[in-house]
């Protein structure tokens with residue numbers, strides 16, 4: 001039988017964002033329910049999340065376990081393993097979070113801390129095996145672990161391509177920007193990158209050659225091969241389905257990528273009318 005609960009705030013997502021929000025609200029003695037489906041968090045491919053004092057290099061699972069222990073001190077916080085299917089308007093200007101299995105939780109505020117989904121380019125063989133090891137989206141997260149290697153910077157922006165030798169020099173002195181041949185400003189960017197000690201090549205990557213996730217070469221669709229040990233490559237990101245559904249069901253202003261617009265008016269106020 002499905003259950004119904006009333007609380008003050010529902011947080012959807014128990015990653016670093018949702019758990020930090022829960023701790024902050026707990027300090028205000030706020031009644032909070034955090035729901036998480038316990039699917040892989042976004043950085044589950046990483047061997048350890050970096051840059052968080054006191055837990056540098058902790059795995060995402062370690063971080064969640066530690067946060068769970070800290071939050072267990074607060075009587076007003078409940079962690080619940082469940083998937084949030086949708087967020088709807090409820091009576092009295094409140095929100096109703098519908099969980100898989102049919103359970104519902106009503107609250108006066110909902111925090112959607114669901115992270116994002118990195119969409120791996122399906123046509124690039126080897127991408128997923130290297131992701132989070134030698135293919136990195138962010139040098140803050142994994143630059144140190146890839147330092148002093150030969151880096152490729154996959155980018156379709158001439159300004160960043162031109163600046164890449166400078167932008168990544170904290171980690172490596174060997175950068176090659178890898179850009180689409182059709183990128184506007186490609187010739188100027190190549191000249192600027194070379195003047196800064198880097199290089200730029202154009203082409204469409206079709207395959208990553210690697211040994212158990214350690215990259216050693218990039219192959220283009222015309223058969224050319226470029227020796228690289230690390231790629232900085234941010235794939236397309238998409239929103240978690242519950243956010244897109246909430247935008248629709250609550251009538252919140254969304255942007256072209258189906259994210260909540262930063263200047264969207266607060267919905268709970270509108271529901272009261």
Ligand SMILES: Cc1cc2nc3c(=O)[nH]c(=O)nc-3n(C[C@H](O)[C@H](O)[C@H](O)COP(=O)(O)OP(=O)(O)OC[C@H]3O[C@@H](n4cnc5c(N)ncnc54)[C@H](O)[C@@H]3O)c2cc1C
Nearest residue numbers: 013015016017036037041042043049050084114115132141
């Ligand atoms: C390979 C890789 C390495 C990274 N390394 C670092 C690093 O070293 N340092 C760093 O600061 N950052 C790192 N990041 C960035 C990192 O992903 C974010 O800092 C962090 O995970 C963002 O936290 P979050 O809470 O926003 O999202 P997430 O960690 O993705 O957490 C979102 C949670 O919401 C849950 N969820 C989603 N939808 C639902 C639903 N409908 N119902 C219930 N639960 C749901 C998911 O299961 C997940 O647990 C890395 C990212 C990647 C991809």
